Amino acid sequence: MLRRSFLQSLSVLPVLSTSMELSHLTSLTDTFAATEKMPVLFIGHGNPMNALMDNPFTQSLSAVGKAIKQAHKPNAILVVSAHWLTKGTYVCTHPNPETIHDFGGFPDELFAVQYPAKGSPEFAAQTAALAKEIQKTSEWGLDHGAWTILKHLFPLADVPVFQLSIDYHQPMQYHFDLARHLQSLRDKGVLILGSGNIVHNLRLSMGKLQRGESDPYDWAVEFDEWTKKKLNDRDFKSLIDYRKFGKAADLSVPTVDHYVPMLYSAALAGASEPIKQFYEEVTFGGMSMRCFQVG
Numbered sequence: 448m449l450r451r452s453f454l455q456s457l458s459v460l461p462v463l464s465t466s467m468e469l470s471h472l473t474s475l476t477d478t479f480a481a482t483e484k485m486p487v488l489f490i491g492h493g494n495p496m497n498a499l500m501d502n503p504f505t506q507s508l509s510a511v512g513k514a515i516k517q518a519h520k521p522n523a524i525l526v527v528s529a530h531w532l533t534k535g536t537y538v539c540t541h542p543n544p545e546t547i548h549d550f551g552g553f554p555d556e557l558f559a560v561q562y563p564a565k566g567s568p569e570f571a572a573q574t575a576a577l578a579k580e581i582q583k584t585s586e587w588g589l590d591h592g593a594w595t596i597l598k599h600l601f602p603l604a605d606v607p608v609f610q611l612s613i614d615y616h617q618p619m620q621y622h623f624d625l626a627r628h629l630q631s632l633r634d635k636g637v638l639i640l641g642s643g644n645i646v647h648n649l650r651l652s653m654g655k656l657q658r659g660e661s662d663p664y665d666w667a668v669e670f671d672e673w674t675k676k677k678l679n680d681r682d683f684k685s686l687i688d689y690r691k692f693g694k695a696a697d698l699s700v701p702t703v704d705h706y707v708p709m710l711y712s713a714a715l716a717g718a719s720e721p722i723k724q725f726y727e728e729v730t731f732g733g734m735s736m737r738c739f740q741v742g
Contacts, residue, residue: 483519485633486742489641489712490596491726492529493736495550498560498595504736505599507726511740512600515638522636523567523607525574525629527712528592529643529705533612536625537584540571544608545588562594567607570637574611578628581611592642592708606638613707619687622707626714633742639715641708645674646699646735655732663729670699671727671735674709678722678739683713699733716741 490508497505515521530549531537544566548558575581587610589597597608611629614621629639646667655661673692677685687710689696700706716722726738 484742485519485521485636485638486515486740487633487639487641487712487715488600488738488740489643489709490600490738491644491734491736492592492596492642493644493730493734495553495557495591495595498591498598499557504726504728507738508596508599509602511725511738512602516601519636521606521638523570523609524564524597524601524638524640525570525632526589526593526597526608526610527613527626527639527641527708528590528610529613529647529708530590530592531587531610531612532615532704534614534616535582535612536578536580536614536617537582537587537612538571538574539566539585539587539610539612540568540583541585541588541609542566542568544610546594547588547590549590560594560598562589562598562604562608564589564597564601564604564606564608567609570607570632570635571609573635574609574629574632577631578625580614580625587612593640596640596642611711613704615704619689619703619707619710623683623687623710623714626711629711630715633715639712641710641712643705643708644735645706645709645737646671646729646733647705648698648701648733650701651698652731652733660732661730662732664698664732666695666698667729667733667735670695671729671737674735675724675727675737678713678724681716681722686710686713699735712739712741 546561575583589608593610720742723740725740726736728736730736
């Protein structure tokens with residue numbers, strides 16, 4: 448109920464099951480020519496109303512999407528979203544994923560948004576083959592952690608999209624290690640995208656929002672900047688063991704759902720690949736909108 452109440456508050460801000468036989472599909476991805484390695488993104492997705500907004504954050508997404516598409520249009524996009532939490536790890540094989548409006552209390556205009564990208568059963572099958580932990584399912588679509596940002600990154604919805612779930616019962620090391628199994632997808636033209644928020648404390652952000660205060664908490668800025676430094680230093684071990692940072696970490700990551708997607712993106716950084724921070728903001732007191740690109 449807390450999350451729904453918070454999202455309902457955000458909505459008053461100005462607008463600033465198909466079953467398939469997949470056993471033969473893995474080999475179909477071999478028909479895709481080897482490509483220049485695709486980058487990896489982490490997006491701090493924040494308020495779902497961003498899907499309708501034209502602001503510095505959404506403008507940064509548009510610019511990044513255009514640059515990626517100009518360099519080499521992805522063959523598919525794999526999204527790891529904070530909003531698909533499961534027991535076990537699943538990849539969605541649906542050929543036509545629905546646009547999931549997994550929230551309440553927003554304007555009808557937001558519920559009317561559709562992101563009609565096709566799915567990619569072929570790449571989903573190959574993803575499942577990369578690690579024994581990954582199971583296939585057709586029981587999902589594109590949640591708001593995916594479509595609200597893809598609408599700006601790739602507004603034509605002309606790139607197939609599929610999602611990988613977050614096993615909420617696993618430790619941070621599990622997610623980091625699993626992400627590394629996905630590396631070969633990048634060489635086949637798959638853009639991998641983590642969608643969450645490094646700092647995401649809805650309970651404490653709610654009070655700021657209700658009082659009309661937009662300034663960030665000191666602890667939120669502290670943890671966001673600490674994370675930026677660890678990314679730039681490639682100190683991934685510290686990001687896995689982030690709780691050791693102390694009180695700022697506990698306040699910034701009261702639940703791990705929005706933090707974990709960042710680990711998937713960071714884990715895919717090659718030794719010589721740049722990690723470029725392309726958007727930085729802490730908003731509503733305790734929500735980081737930080738975004739970065741690997742490669």
